Each structure stands twice: as C-alpha cells, then as structure tokens.
Amino acid sequence: MQLLCQLDTNDFPGWKRDFDSEATERMEAGLTLLQMWRDxxxxxxxxxxxxxxxxxxxxxxxxxxxxxxxxxxxxxxxxA
Known part of the structure; x- marks a missing residue:
C-alpha cells in the first residue's frame, strides 16, 4: 500500500531539515519514503x-x- 501526501510550507529548507530529522519516527510507523517532489x-x-x-x-x-x-x-x- 502507498501513502500520497501533499502539503504546503512557506519554509521548505526548514521543513526539509525537520522532515529529515524524523526518519526514525517514519520507519517506526512502517513508512518508507519512495519519492519527494516540489510543485x-x-x-x-x-x-x-x-x-x-x-x-x-x-x-x-x-x-x-x-x-x-x-x-x-x-x-x-x-x-488497481
């Protein structure tokens, strides 16, 4: 199963830094990042x-x- 998330942030560098620091929490939640895009x-x-x-x-x-x-x-x- 995949999970697709979309969010808006006014501070991408800060958000990305925080996102990267939470890799362990995502792993413990059974999530593996497959791809990240910016619009x-x-x-x-x-x-x-x-x-x-x-x-x-x-x-x-x-x-x-x-x-x-x-x-x-x-x-x-x-x-499908």
Whole structure:
C-alpha cells in the first residue's frame, strides 16, 4: 500500500531539515519514503510518496504530523 501526501510550507529548507530529522519516527510507523517532489509552479507545495507497511501505525503518524509545516492532505493507495 502507498501513502500520497501533499502539503504546503512557506519554509521548505526548514521543513526539509525537520522532515529529515524524523526518519526514525517514519520507519517506526512502517513508512518508507519512495519519492519527494516540489510543485514546479508552486514551490511551497511538496508531494511525498511513501510505501506504507502498517496502515494503523501510518494513520497514527499522520495524526501527529497534521499541521507540521502547513496544511496536509493524505491518501492511501492500492494497486488497481
């Protein structure tokens, strides 16, 4: 299962530094970062794709991260 997150941040360098420092917490939540993108037209928008191995733990991580760096949307995805 994958998890697609989109957030807006006014301070990408600060957000990225904090994001990188929380790698252990994401790993403990069963999340592996597969890809990170920045919107080419809106540099404040960040899109993250994770492999999610444990949905309940990933959902718990999401609740903790809501508002971290700005508004965030999250969608769990399965292969069709």
């Amino acid at each position: 080419a037209d809106s540099r404040s928008r960040v899109i993250l794709l994770f492999e999610a191995n444990d949905r309940p733990r990933a959902e718990q991580w999401l609740r903790k991260e809501q508002g971290f760096g700005g508004p965030m949307t999250a969608t769990f995805l399965e292969f």
